[in-house]
Amino acid sequence: MKKARTEIGRNIEPGRILQESDLPKLPYLHNILKETLRLVLPMQGLPPRASSADCTIKATTSPPVQCSSSTLGDAARPGALGRSRPGFKPERFTGEKEEGEGEGFTNFKYIPFGAGRRRCPAEQLGFRMVTTVVGVLVQCFDWEPMSEEEVDIKGLQSLTVPKGKHVMAKYNVRECMVDALSRL
Numbered sequence: 182m183k184k185a186r187t188e189i190g191r192n193i194e195p196g197r198i199l200q201e202s203d204l205p206k207l208p209y210l211h212n213i214l215k216e217t218l219r220l221v222l223p224m225q226g227l228p229p230r231a232s233s234a235d236c237t238i239k240a241t242t243s244p245p246v247q248c249s250s251s252t253l254g255d256a257a258r259p260g261a262l263g264r265s266r267p268g269f270k271p272e273r274f275t276g277e278k279e280e281g282e283g284e285g286f287t288n289f290k291y292i293p294f295g296a297g298r299r300r301c302p303a304e305q306l307g308f309r310m311v312t313t314v315v316g317v318l319v320q321c322f323d324w325e326p327m328s329e330e331e332v333d334i335k336g337l338q339s340l341t342v343p344k345g346k347h348v349m350a351k352y353n354v355r356e357c358m359v360d361a362l363s364r365l
C-alpha cells in the first residue's frame with residue numbers, strides 16, 4: 182500500500198482524485214492487481230467445453246468430446262505462476278524476473294481471464310475498473326486491519342468466489358483528500 186501511495190503521490194497532482202486515464206502512469210498499482218489475481222482468482226472454474234468435431238493435437242486425434250470444467254486453480258501446477266509460489270510480490274510482474282517469469286507471462290502460466298477463443302472479452306475493462314477503484318481507495322483513505330489475525334483468503338465454492346470470511350478494516354479520510362472528496 183505504501184509503494185502504491187508513493188507512486189500515486191509522484192504522478193497525480195496533490196488533492197486531485199485519480200481517474201482511469203491516469204492508470205498508464207501507475208504501473209505498480211496495476212501490478213498489485215495482477216499479483217492479487219494470481220493468488221486469489223475471482224473465478225476458479227472455466228465453463229465446460231465440448232468439441233463438435235474430431236480434434237487433432239500433435240498427431241493425436243480425439244473424437245468429439247465433452248470436457249469437464251478445467252479449473253484455473255490448476256495455475257498452481259509446477260512451472261505455472263499459481264499459488265505454489267507464495268508471497269505477495271507485485272514486483273514479479275516488472276523487471277525482477279524469476280525463472281520462467283517475464284513480460285506477459287506467456288505459455289498459459291498466468292490465466293486469470295482464461296485463455297484462447299473464449300477468454301474473458303472484458304479483461305481490459307475488468308482490470309481498469311478494479312485498478313481505478315483500488316487506486317482511489319488507497320489514495321483517499323488510510324486503512325488499518327481490525328485485528329492482528331492474518332487475513333483468511335479462502336473463498337467459498339461457487340462459480341465466482343465470494344470470500345468465506347469478510348475482511349474487517351477501519352478507514353480514515355486522508356487530510357490531503359478531504360477537499361477533493363467533499364466536492365464529489
Ligand code: HEM
Pocket residue numbers: 223224227228253293294295296297298299300301302303304306307308311
Ligand atoms: C477482474 C475481473 C474479471 C475476471 C477475473 C474475469 C474472468 C473471466 C474468466 C476466467 C472467464 C472464462 C474464460 C474462459 O472460459 O476461457 C470470463 C469470461 C467472460 N467474461 Fe470475464 N472476468 C472479469 C470481468 C468481466 C467483466 C467486467 C465483464 C463484462 C463487462 C466480463 C465478461 C465476460 C464474458 C461475456 C465472458 C464469456 C466469454 C465467452 O464465453 O466467450 N468479465 N471472465
